Amino acid sequence: MRRRLAALAAALCGGLAIVQLALADERGHAAAAAPPAVSSASLVASGRALFESSCSACHGIGAGGIHGRGPSLRGVGALAADFYLQTGRMPLSASRAEPLRTRPAFPQRQIRALVAYVASFGGPAVPDVQPGRGSLADGERLFALDCAGCHTIQGQGGIVTGAIAPSLNQASPRQVGEAVRVGPYVMPRFGEAEISAAQLDSLARYVQYLQHPENRGGWGIGRIGPIPEGMVAWLLGAAALLLVARVIGERREDDPEERETHHG
Amino acid sequence: MSRRSARDPVEFVEERLGGARGLRFLMSYVFPDHWSFLLGEVALYAFVVLIATGTFLALFFSPDLGTAVYHGSDPALQGQSISSAYASTLKLSYHVSGGLLMRQTHHWAALLFLAAITLHLLRIVFTGAFRKPRDINYFIGVTLLALAILEGFAGYSLPDDLLSGMGLAIAWAVAMSLPLIGGPFATALWGGRFPGTSVFESRLYIAHVFVLPAILATLIAVHLAIIMRQRHSQFPGPGRREDNVVGTPMWPAYALRSLGLFAAVAAVLVLMGGLIQINPVWLWGPYHPYLGTNGAQPDWYLGWLIGALRLMPNLEISVFGHTLVPNPFFGGVLFPTVVFALLYALPWLDRRFISRDPARHDLLQSPRENPRRTALAAAVFSAVAIVFAAGSADRMFFQFGFGYEGAIWFFRGAFLAIPVAVFVITRRICLELAVEREHPLRGWSGRIVARDASGGFAPVDAGSTISEASDHGGST
Numbered sequence: 001m002r003r004r005l006a007a008l009a010a011a012l013c014g015g016l017a018i019v020q021l022a023l024a025d026e027r028g029h030a031a032a033a034a035p036p037a038v039s040s041a042s043l044v045a046s047g048r049a050l051f052e053s054s055c056s057a058c059h060g061i062g063a064g065g066i067h068g069r070g071p072s073l074r075g076v077g078a079l080a081a082d083f084y085l086q087t088g089r090m091p092l093s094a095s096r097a098e099p100l101r102t103r104p105a106f107p108q109r110q111i112r113a114l115v116a117y118v119a120s121f122g123g124p125a126v127p128d129v130q131p132g133r134g135s136l137a138d139g140e141r142l143f144a145l146d147c148a149g150c151h152t153i154q155g156q157g158g159i160v161t162g163a164i165a166p167s168l169n170q171a172s173p174r175q176v177g178e179a180v181r182v183g184p185y186v187m188p189r190f191g192e193a194e195i196s197a198a199q200l201d202s203l204a205r206y207v208q209y210l211q212h213p214e215n216r217g218g219w220g221i222g223r224i225g226p227i228p229e230g231m232v233a234w235l236l237g238a239a240a241l242l243l244v245a246r247v248i249g250e251r252r253e254d255d256p257e258e259r260e261t262h263h264g
Numbered sequence: 265m266s267r268r269s270a271r272d273p274v275e276f277v278e279e280r281l282g283g284a285r286g287l288r289f290l291m292s293y294v295f296p297d298h299w300s301f302l303l304g305e306v307a308l309y310a311f312v313v314l315i316a317t318g319t320f321l322a323l324f325f326s327p328d329l330g331t332a333v334y335h336g337s338d339p340a341l342q343g344q345s346i347s348s349a350y351a352s353t354l355k356l357s358y359h360v361s362g363g364l365l366m367r368q369t370h371h372w373a374a375l376l377f378l379a380a381i382t383l384h385l386l387r388i389v390f391t392g393a394f395r396k397p398r399d400i401n402y403f404i405g406v407t408l409l410a411l412a413i414l415e416g417f418a419g420y421s422l423p424d425d426l427l428s429g430m431g432l433a434i435a436w437a438v439a440m441s442l443p444l445i446g447g448p449f450a451t452a453l454w455g456g457r458f459p460g461t462s463v464f465e466s467r468l469y470i471a472h473v474f475v476l477p478a479i480l481a482t483l484i485a486v487h488l489a490i491i492m493r494q495r496h497s498q499f500p501g502p503g504r505r506e507d508n509v510v511g512t513p514m515w516p517a518y519a520l521r522s523l524g525l526f527a528a529v530a531a532v533l534v535l536m537g538g539l540i541q542i543n544p545v546w547l548w549g550p551y552h553p554y555l556g557t558n559g560a561q562p563d564w565y566l567g568w569l570i571g572a573l574r575l576m577p578n579l580e581i582s583v584f585g586h587t588l589v590p591n592p593f594f595g596g597v598l599f600p601t602v603v604f605a606l607l608y609a610l611p612w613l614d615r616r617f618i619s620r621d622p623a624r625h626d627l628l629q630s631p632r633e634n635p636r637r638t639a640l641a642a643a644v645f646s647a648v649a650i651v652f653a654a655g656s657a658d659r660m661f662f663q664f665g666f667g668y669e670g671a672i673w674f675f676r677g678a679f680l681a682i683p684v685a686v687f688v689i690t691r692r693i694c695l696e697l698a699v700e701r702e703h704p705l706r707g708w709s710g711r712i713v714a715r716d717a718s719g720g721f722a723p724v725d726a727g728s729t730i731s732e733a734s735d736h737g738g739s740t
Contacts, residue, residue, distance in 0.1 A: 136339050136340050136342070137339075137340060137341060137342040137343050137344055139340070140340040140341060140344070140549055141344060144426070144549050144555050144557075145554070145555060148426075148549075148555070148556065148557040148558065149556050149557065149558055150558050151558065152557050152558045152559045153426055153547070153548055153549055153557040154547050154548075154557075156559070157662060158558035158559040158658060158659075158662055159558070159658045159661045159662050159668050160558070161668070161669075164662065165558060206340065209339070209340060213340075213547055214338060214339060214340070214546060214547075215541070215544070215547075216357070216358075216364060216541075216544075217357075217364055217368055217540075217541035217542070217544055218368070218538065218539045218540050218541045219539060219540045219541060220541050220544075221540060221541060223544070223547065224559060224659065225427065225543075225548075225559065225560065225561050226427075226543075226561040226562060226563050226564065226567075227561050227656050227659050229371075229375065229542050229543070229563070229564070230375065230563065230564030230567065232536075232540055233372065233375035233376055233379055233564060234379055234564070236536070236540075237372060237375070237376045237379070237532060237533075237536055238376060238379045238380070238383070240532050241306050241376065241380065241528070241529060241532055242383070244525065244528040244529075244532075245299045245300075245302035245303065245306060245525070246299045248302075248521055248524055248525060248528075249298065249299025249300070249301065249302045250297050250298060250299050251297055251512055251517075258297075258510065258511065258512065259292070259294050259510075259511065259512065259513045260294070260503070260508050260509070260510050261292070261293075261294040261495070261508060261509050261513075262507060262508050262509075
């Protein structure tokens with residue numbers, strides 16, 4: 001329920017932002033006349049305009065943060081901005097809400113502008129994650145060690161105290177890398193010392209694998225273990241056997257085989 | 265072979281082995297006629313499937329925690345150091361012909377074995393089938409349930425994957441929580457501190473493939489022998505009295521029906537094993553004591569113990585700075601002990617306090633005929649069911665968006681309140697049904713009245729059932 005509300009609110013915020021942006025474009029900004037390759041400066045400029053209309057209510061004009069509403073974004077870099085915007089976690093419905101994955105509120109062009117603007121204050125860049133370079137087995141080991149405790153070993157997500165550890169079924173390798181380096185919400189931040197760039201490649205490869213794993217054995221009933229298994233056992237298996245018992249368990253009323261026997 | 269003995273198989277056996285009387289007794293044994301009498305049989309046949317598939321699995325499983333570098337078919341585990349137990353389970357799933365089918369069928373059969381036992385128990389409790397003289401057999405049945413739970417958990421723990429390791433970690437904590445003896449008991453059982461030494465896997469294995477199945481099979485045999493010795497109980501009905509059994513004889517009618525049931529049980533289990541994935545161990549990965557996954561769960565029949573561990577408030581009893589009763593004791597030991605103690609005590613409780621009827625009974629009661637027992641049993645089972653549901657509260661939170669801490673408090677409240685409500689409502693329903701004399705599932709079964717010569721009406725037969733009703737209806 002909370003997630004749905006948050007998603008709805010985020011979508012509304014996003015929608016408003018888009019309308020505002022469209023109006024801004026119509027006012028004859030550089031966008032219309034810009035060359036195909038938008039220069040960095042103009043990208044930052046349009047990002048600033050977008051930021052002021054869509055983000056500054058919480059993060060402040062100039063991304064300096066507003067006490068009690070939103071943190072400063074100076075120095076978080078393209079890394080955090082790209083992660084939060086690409087996964088739809090920003091904008092938030094309320095400043096205290098848990099940022100949850102949803103559809104991005106902004107189109108790609110605008111996300112690029114916003115990211116460029118936030119990155120203009122400095123800070124870490126988006127990591128270059130190449131799952132192809134990683135090792136699946138290393139990824140499994142690292143994931144079991146560092147990620148499964150919250151996201152479950154099969155990447156299906158779960159709860160932790162006070163928060164939701166999301167399912168990783170939609171996480172792209174780049175987003176996996178960003179989340180590891182950012183540590184969004186209650187997730188710990190893993191620096192290069194904890195998880196190297198090569199290990200990050202392996203992790204991303206494992207998450208990719210989890211989205212289409214070696215899944216023999218038939219219908220995969222959610223891959224979250226014994227809960228759906230128990231439900232299938234009762235609702236399908238036990239129900240079928242009860243039906244069998246009900247059908248063959250009683251003779252017809254005119255059964256000629258009926259006998260009577262006495263005790264002792 | 266004489267022509268006579270060829271015609272009569274009983275004669276054939278008698279001439280060679282003797283015992284014709286026993287065989288004739290068996291063949292003419294009468295099974296009463298109600299579908300709910302098949303629930304125990306479903307459990308029996310699930311057990312047969314478990315033995316068959318389990319024997320197959322034991323040929324390939326290696327109960328050994330020695331590790332080796334894995335170079336099998338699973339892409340995500342390549343080059344990892346894993347135990348022989350886990351590696352042989354993987355090999356069984358990837359390379360042995362029919363191995364995965366057998367493993368999945370075995371696991372589904374285990375879940376349904378316990379489900380059938382549970383349904384069977386409910387039938388026995390709600391119809392008063394545990395009363396004298398069947399109280400002894402009822403104790404055996406409750407023991408079978410407890411042993412089947414243990415047997416299931418031992419099997420769940422064998423493959424040394426992440427789930428089984430985490431399950432054992434909880435079992436270790438519960439064993440350690442026994443007051444005073446917990447530490448020595450747990451270390452003796454595990455052969456050292458958690459995760460234990462290699463002897464533990466051997467013990468688990470022998471318990472799972474030999475000791476527990478042997479005890480289960482013996483008790484099942486005794487269970488059945490006692491049923492035959494005492495004869496089946498039956499529901500009341502026309503012509504059915506305390507001193508007789510009305511139904512279908514073993515040969516030829518019931519044996520074939522029962523064979524059909526066996527075929528159906530085996531078919532459902534093998535179909536499930538072939539079509540529905542269960543416990544994909546290769547996706548859970550190997551267990552190491554420093555690993556853990558969110559959302560780890562036991563198989564359903566232990567869900568009520570996980571629920572109890574989660575619901576129990578943070579209470580520990582300390583004496584002089586030493587923890588005498590650690591917290592897992594309450595949910596992991598005390599709660600199941602109380603539930604099983606109630607089950608074992610039921611015949612006595614019923615005789616003494618609930619029905620207050622010490623007589624022998626071979627006729628069953630319909631649940632509505634004994635509102636107090638039915639309501640009490642429903643209340644106790646509902647309490648266990650709530651604790652069971654609490655065991656998966658985290659998934660409910662994730663799937664439906666309840667708050668986890670809120671959910672735990674909700675379940676604590678429900679544990680206290682719902683059984684009371686269930687008691688009141690069940691009792692009310694029983695009383696209503698008893699007055700209306702109507703079967704909730706089978707519709708009307710009222711009285712037949714006939715008009716006599718003087719113009720008055722009188723009931724024809726107080727115990728009329730549908731069949732009689734329709735017979736009368738046709739002829740009058």
